[in-house]
Amino acid sequence: MPPGANVLDVACGSGRHVQWFADRGATVTGIDRDLGATQHLNAVATLVQADIENQAWPLMHDDAPQPFDAVVVTNYLWRPLLPTLVASLAPGGVLLYETFAVGNEALGRPSRADFLLKVGELLEVCRDLHTVAYEHGVLQNPPRFVQRIAAVRPPQSSPVHPTPKAYAL
Numbered sequence: 001m002p003p004g005a006n007v008l009d010v011a012c013g014s015g016r017h018v019q020w021f022a023d024r025g026a027t028v029t030g031i032d033r034d035l036g037a038t039q040h041l042n043a044v045a046t047l048v049q050a051d052i053e054n055q056a057w058p059l060m061h062d063d064a065p066q067p068f069d070a071v072v073v074t075n076y077l078w079r080p081l082l083p084t085l086v087a088s089l090a091p092g093g094v095l096l097y098e099t100f101a102v103g104n105e106a107l108g109r110p111s112r113a114d115f116l117l118k119v120g121e122l123l124e125v126c127r128d129l130h131t132v133a134y135e136h137g138v139l140q141n142p143p144r145f146v147q148r149i150a151a152v153r154p155p156q157s158s159p160v161h162p163t164p165k166a167y168a169l
Contacts (some may be wrong), residue, residue, distance in 0.1 A: 001026055001094070005069040008059070008088060011054070011076035013083055015041045021072075029068070031059070057084050070094045082125045089153040095124055095129065098152055101136055103145035117147040125152040 001007060003025030009017045012030035015038040021028045022044035030038055031048040038047055050058045059066040067090035077099045089095055102118055105111035120137055129151035135145040 001070050006090070007066075007070045007072065008068040009075045010071065010081075010085065012038060012047075013075075014038065015029065015045070017072050018045045018047075025115065026070075029059070043110065052081060053078050057081075059088070068093055070096065073097045075099055077117060077150035086125060086129065086153075089129070091153055091155045093153045094132075094150065095126065095152075096148075098146055098148035101145045105145050107138075107145065116145075119147075122147050122149040122151075129153050136148075 001021065001024070005021075005026045007021045007026045007028045009015070009021070009030045011030060012032045015030055016030050018030040018038065020043050022041070028045040029043065029048060030045050031050055031052065032038065033049070033051050033053075035047050035049045046106060048058055056136075057065060061067070062143050065084050065088040068088050069082075069090055070093060071088050073083050073085065073096070075098070085097075086095065100110050100116050102113075102116045104116055105113075110116060117136075123131065123134055126149055131155075132150040132152060134147075134149045136145075138145050
């Protein structure tokens with residue numbers, strides 16, 4: 001992201017990604033149900049406290065989700081929000097998403113299907129974007145199954161490129 005890029009960190013937790021992007025000159029918005037662990041970031045980011053699973057999306061602009069140059073999500077899955085996150089990408093905007101996937105139930109928590117991405121699920125969510133990278137597989141330290149994607153909303157005049165084949169981690 002170039003300096004000044006407008007970045008959204010969804011379910012930002014303690015704010016490690018908020019801090020990382022802010023340190024690189026981005027304008028960062030962090031959103032979480034509980035901002036207790038991010039108060040130290042008030043000087044470098046806009047922090048929004050919201051229950052995004054039980055309330056309307058708070059980041060709206062002209063009846064549409066506020067556009068961001070990047071949307072970052074890690075270790076969080078609320079399927080009803082996925083279309084809103086994709087719609088929050090400005091033309092040329094990047095979605096960086098990584099969370100637990102099917103298979104993790106054999107290794108530990110989370111283990112409920114509600115919290116595990118199905119094989120190819122992020123590819124389907126990003127079908128109208130250009131997928132730059134996609135992985136589904138197991139990582140170590142600690143062992144966990146994850147799915148992750150980097151996908152770009154094409155500039156308005158560009159066509160979407162076909163989705164590449166999936167590769168295992």
